[in-house]
Amino acid sequence: MTYDTVIETLRPLLAAEVRAELPGSAEPRDLEQAVWVRLLEHLDAQGPPRDPAAWLTATVRAEASRQRGTELRETSYVTEPAAEPDGSDPEHQALNRERAGALHAAVRRLPGRCPRLIGALLSPEDLTYREIAGELGISQGSLGPERSRCLGCLRRILVSEVAPAAGRGKG
Numbered sequence: 001m002t003y004d005t006v007i008e009t010l011r012p013l014l015a016a017e018v019r020a021e022l023p024g025s026a027e028p029r030d031l032e033q034a035v036w037v038r039l040l041e042h043l044d045a046q047g048p049p050r051d052p053a054a055w056l057t058a059t060v061r062a063e064a065s066r067q068r069g070t071e072l073r074e075t076s077y078v079t080e081p082a083a084e085p086d087g088s089d090p091e092h093q094a095l096n097r098e099r100a101g102a103l104h105a106a107v108r109r110l111p112g113r114c115p116r117l118i119g120a121l122l123s124p125e126d127l128t129y130r131e132i133a134g135e136l137g138i139s140q141g142s143l144g145p146e147r148s149r150c151l152g153c154l155r156r157i158l159v160s161e162v163a164p165a166a167g168r169g170k171g
Contacts, residue, residue, distance in 0.1 A: 009052060010039070010056050013053060013056055014032055014035060014036075014056060014060070015032070017060040018060060021061060027067075031063055031064055034063045034066075035056070035060055035063055038059050039056075039059070102158075102161075103122075104122075106157045106161070107119060107122070107154065109157060110150060110154060111153060113136060113146075114146075114149075114150035114153055116135075117132070117136060117143075117147060117150050120132045120136070121147065129143050129144075
């Protein structure tokens with residue numbers, strides 16, 4: 001049995017299994033994609049499954065269970081209502097300017113070349129990694145780890161400024 005034959009045989013069965021496992025779900029394509037990835041991994045490691053239908057059913061159930069577990073652990077980061085679409089609300093405009101000012105002030109206090117790196121990432125010019133690496137004189141490969149380190153520093157600065165003073169120590 002060739003790979004193409006296995007895939008064409010399993011395509012309608014996969015769609016049916018996904019519908020059965022995730023009825024009414026908004027993301028059945030994610031589950032289908034995860035199962036196709038598992039099939040490709042299986043084909044590379046062991047060849048076609050002995051019983052493709054049984055393998056598919058078990059894999060769909062396992063991936064659906066994993067996805068449901070992930071969804072339960074995920075939380076949304078949206079905590080405030082979005083500003084008015086036209087941006088004409090003066091209160092939102094003032095708050096956005098204040099937040100941007102606080103962010104840029106915190107960026108200026110970062111160590112080393114972090115202010116330039118984060119400044120380039122925040123640039124309205126929407127620079128590519130290649131352009132940022134060239135501007136900073138570092139390799140493009142080291143940009144990701146450097147960015148992570150700088151964002152961690154920025155996070156610590158912002159958390160220390162925003163953290164509530166009450167509730168610390170003995171009251």
